[in-house]
Amino acid sequence: MLQNMMAVCFRLLLLLLLFLAAAVSAMDAVTEAWANRVIPLPKQINVAGSRVLSKDEITLCPTDSEDGRIATAIETVQPFAGGDQGFTIKLILTHDRKNCPAKLAKALAKLANRDQAYAIEPVMTSGAFSGFLLVANEPLGLLYAARTLHQLLTPSLNHRHIEIPQVTIVDWPDLEERGEWGWNLSHDRYSIAELKMNEVEMHATLGFQADGSPSATLDRAFLSESKRLGVKVVPIIRHLEQLAVTGLFTYHPNTAATPEPNKPLPSDYQPAVCFSNPASIDLIAGWMSQLLAYEEVHDINAWLAESPSPCFCELCRGHNSFELQTKSLLRAFAMAGADHPDAHLRILLSQASYRDNDRVLASITPGTRITYYSGQTTYDSSHEPMIYPLLESFARSGQWLSVYPQLTNSWRTVFPFTGPHFIKARMTEFVEKGLHGFSGYATPANGYYDFNIAAAAEWSWNSSGRSARQFAEAYATRLGLKQPRLFAEWADLIGRTGWHLAGSRTVESLIFAAGGQVFIDGFIEDGELFSTEKPIEYGKGILAEFPNEASLDHHLASAQQALELAQRADEPLMLLESRCVLHTLLFVKELESVVDVFQQPLSAARTKTIQQQLDAVDVTAQNLTAAMIGWGNLVHPVEQEALHYRFRDSVDFAATIAGRLRTWAEECQIVDPLPAYRFHRIASWQTEDFAETADLALWADITEHVQQAGAYDIRLFFLNGASGVDTRAVTLLCGPTKESAQPVFVDRWDGRLSRYGRYLEYWLTIPEKPNNLAHALDRYFIKAELSGPALNLPQPRRTSQGELLIRKSWRDAKVNRSIH
Ligand SMILES: [Zn+2]
Known part of the structure; x- marks a missing residue:
């Protein structure tokens, strides 16, 4: 009895304490x-x-x-x-x-x-x-x-x-360093500085003087302005197997790694670096010393190789490549940093070093800082924690650890993701595990991800302050939205669903699939995501975070509910993101289903089902494409030529996948109702085209493909060869002949096609044709400008084949009202 009373008293006391704490x-x-x-x-x-x-x-x-x-x-x-x-x-x-x-x-x-x-x-x-x-x-x-x-x-x-x-x-902040690494920082640093983020990492310009001595520079105005804003700049020495672009082997050919004997070189091969050669270390020390000479620079982040790139020379053979790289960096920094006692070397881990990270950590000297990156595991938006036991115990032992997490749907996509729960989980984990900082990745510009950047600033500073909903309300208040509470309710819904979509890498995988590629363990390879023999399965791959159909349906219902809240709020930002998420979920559900039907034995019923489902896929692809371009133009309006290729791919993937399915349907004689919206080959390039030049202009008469005015895609696709190509522009011309045609539209931006990314899409707009007899004989042409293998490459490496394709786009389609 007494015991019971004591227990009751104890519980009451506990409740009272909890109440007081709350x-x-x-x-x-x-x-x-x-x-x-x-x-x-x-x-x-x-x-x-x-x-x-x-x-x-x-x-x-x-x-x-x-x-x-x-x-x-x-x-x-x-x-x-x-x-x-x-x-x-x-x-x-x-x-x-x-x-x-x-x-x-x-x-x-x-x-x-x-x-x-x-x-x-x-x-x-x-x-x-x-x-x-x-x-x-x-x-x-x-x-x-x-x-x-x-x-x-x-x-x-x-x-x-x-x-x-x-x-x-x-x-005061929880994490010492809250930053970003990326590409648009000269602009984005202002808004992140306002949110008390205090670090950016950027590539140093690395090269050589005419006499072969190393040269490393940073933009002085950028450095002083960043300091004024309270933002620390950490220069990057790029991935150590990618130093060929600095001119290293032009000036110092003896530093090139020996490739694996008796193994053919892959396309776009560049040698890695031999770190048994003392000259390699001297040259890196020279770069480091010039970087440390800037008064604003205290830390340098040197990136380990991100692809396996061992040297097979007599001295390197048998040694662990990442241990060699680490020890070389330490020696170089010891030489360069001797006069800078407050300076720190940071070493960036990678997907290639992942299995050897324990050796890297065991090789470093006290004071060396580690940043965790891996294309697979830090460019990850799944529900899995990010900091694994090896690194957790490293950080908990008081050593300095930072991380490069992606803050978006995926590094490869430019897709809307208002993800308060996701960012809170990431930042809370970093704080709890004793990290010193993070440098988030949000390519190509923060404008696409304003919410998640602000959320990262929030919870890296104060990890146990606001809930996901409370933060969303504060965000909407700051943005001046009319109904912050409604926005918070919406963010709570779309954030949970968006996290499952991001965690499944759905859009990322479909973008790779649109080029016949897959992204596995941080590496891009040729392969099929799905096929008539390879079904899409719940709980795996692009449905990894949707264990079954009921789970996908639940998230579809959430996205639908989010859309309804967005309609009530009448905020375009909320409306367009809701549509993008809803249509993507619908798209992947329809895709799973139609791929499944293709596995069934032939029958009239099967054909009919396929036909109906393909029509549904087309409608969803159309709605998704229109919602994506609408969202991008709203949140980050830029000139077409400044649109990043990852955004273009994120807009266009659904149409490509829908087109791929139609090619499967040809064998069951299903007539395609929308042939203009599928790719048609219009030109190609071959190795012989580059026999005497690296620059090439490919022409095609596209008149028969552009019967309607509106948006079109020109796809450049790298088929094979030892060299990829650089793409420059696609121009639309109009006139009676190719020679007399005048330019009417140009999409000019630099891209690269290779085995790491097989396609790029240039966007054209065909104007309304004047109803005028004088123009009746006019034809439309396109000219694609590209550069192939350089003339000084050895002949066997000067091979390249690819093709140009055209299709009408759904970018200018109205959202199909019959659906939503
Ligand atoms: Zn070597």
């Missing part, structure tokens, strides 16, 4: 409403009312400093402070003992990542709220205090009066 962690409604303006959520924030002032009643009292980040902090707050007395915002560094309250200096001194920590404290004069102290240990922290204040006040920016919350904040 009450402490939960924000009051006023604070929460204000905090919704701030991303990332500050660790400690409390708002006790507010005051309304005009700008000329607010004054800024800056701290005395030469540091560019403090200048940025001042610029950040200045728009709200137009007066020279009254309500005063004071910027103070903790070492300024005269002005900094001891209590704040003490509180900030002990925080994690103290260089970034800051406090905002209201100043009370005779009981009235009369100003702010913005306090930090270091300039970066002060900049962060200013950024937080800026976000709190932004909705008042264009008003005469500003509502100022009486806010108390103490804040």
Whole structure:
């Protein structure tokens, strides 16, 4: 009895404690409403009312400093402070003992990542709220205090009066380094800096002077501007088997690796590097030393080879290639970094080093930093955790570990993915396992993935703050959407479904399949994703995260529900993403089903079913294509020529797969109702075309293929050969003959076709033809410009074959209202 009573008391006590804990962690409604303006959520924030002032009643009292980040902090707050007395915002560094309250200096001194920590404290004069102290240990922290204040006040920016919350904040990040590596950083660094992300990694320009001495440069203006924004720049030394592009073997042919004897070289072969040759190490040391000479550079990230690329010379043979690479980098850095005691070498792991990562970790010296990358396992958006036991124990032992996670549907796709649960899981894992940072990958530009980037900023700073829904509401508030709660409800639905789609690599795999390729264990190979003999199975491959049809149907229903919320919200952003997700799920369901029917024995019923299902696939492909182009143009509008090939592929894959299925149907005499929408061969290139030149212009008369005005695709496809080709442009011309035809449209951008990516699609628009007799005899031509193997390559390597194809596109199709 007594025992029972004690147990009851214990439970009551536990409940009381839980209640108190919840009450402490939960924000009051006023604070929460204000905090919704701030991303990332500050660790400690409390708002006790507010005051309304005009700008000329607010004054800024800056701290005395030469540091560019403090200048940025001042610029950040200045728009709200137009007066020279009254309500005063004071910027103070903790070492300024005269002005900094001891209590704040003490509180900030002990925080994690103290260089970034800051406090905002209201100043009370005779009981009235009369100003702010913005306090930090270091300039970066002060900049962060200013950024937080800026976000709190932004909705008042264009008003005469500003509502100022009486806010108390103490804040610091969970992860020391929150960054990105990628391609659009000169633009994207501004928006990520506002979210308190603090690192970017970018390729250094590596090469050689005329005398063969190494040359490594970075853009000075980029470096100084990044520093001013509070963003650290880490230069990259590219994958070590890809140094041929630097001119290494032109100047130093003796550093080239010896290829495997008696094995034919693959197409586009370039030698790797022999690391037993001391010259290789000297040259890399030369690059490193020039990079460390930039005052803004403290770390260099050297990337291990990402494909197996051993050297078979006498000295290298029998040694582990990744151990050799690691030891070479350490030796080079020891030479280059001798005068830079604060500098750090980072070594990037890869899918090729994956099995030897234990050897790499065992080879490094103290202070060497490791970044985990693998084309298969960090460019992964599945529900699996990312940091595996070897690396987890490395990080937990206090050593410095970062990671290159993709923050999107897939590195290969440009597909909408509002994924709060996904990003929260990733960032929480990194924080819990003791990582020091991450450099996210979101190609080709953050504009396509604004939500996930902001989410990464949120949970890498404050991993146990907001829930997925709470963050989505804050995001929508900051974006100024009309109904943030509705957006949060939508993000909760589309985020869960989008994560399953991303985790199954559905779109990524279908893009590879559109070129007759597969992506396995981080490597691109020729192969079939599915065929008349190879079914698509639930729980595997492109349905990996959909264990059965019921699960796919559940997500279809969620996507449908998300679409309905989007219609209620009347936000194009939500509508288009919902459609892309819904139509992709429908597409993959129909694909699974029709491939399944193709496996059945021949019968009239089978033929009829195939016919009906192919028609359905066409409708879905059409809707998906139209939704994808609509979404891309909305979230990241750029000129057509600036559209990345991965976006083009993401728009076009469904039409290609639908066309592939139609070719299977020919044998059961199913008439294709939409032949214009399938590829037709219009030209080709052969090895002989490059006999005397590397540059080639391929012409084709396409008049019979373009009977209707509108959008068309010109596909360039690499069939085989030892050399891929560079593509430059496809031009549409019109006139009575090829010689007299005038250009009417050009899609000009540089691409590369090879065994790593067999196709590219150039986009054309055929104008409405004038109803004019003078033009009746006009014909349409296309000219495709490409460059094949260089003339100085040995003859056996100068082989290349490929073809050009045309089809009408669904990009300008209206979404089929009969479906949605
Ligand atoms: Zn060697």
